[in-house]
Amino acid sequence: MTQHTFESAFARLEEIVEKMNQDAIALDDSLKLYEEGDSLIQFCAKKLQDAETKIETLIKNRDGELVMGDDKRPATQEFSPPKNGAAQ
Structure with a gap:
């Protein structure tokens, strides 16, 4: 497989799904596409x-210490996009 970015891999997955949804695709072609899609997934x-993981390690408290959850893993926070596209 060639080097992909997440975005290029995801775009290729979309192409594969579209091709596999066509009625007139040969079984061998379907299998090849399925294998490629599985690798991309x-x-x-x-x-x-x-x-x-990177985001978890960036969540720190005011003292600069990593905030740990009860499960001894870095704490996470739910992502809340700004309302109406405004920065918060």
Whole structure:
């Protein structure tokens, strides 16, 4: 597989889904697309997990210490996008 960014891998996954939804696709082609899609899904999942881990480590309290949850993992916060596109 060529080097992908998350965005390019996701775009390729969308193309694969579109192709696989066509009625006139050969079985061998479907299998190849499925294998490629599976590989891309694993790649995207790893990228998302890595991003989540990085974000968790950036959540710190005012003393600069990492805030740990009861489960001894870095604390996370729910993402709340700004309302009406305004910065908060």
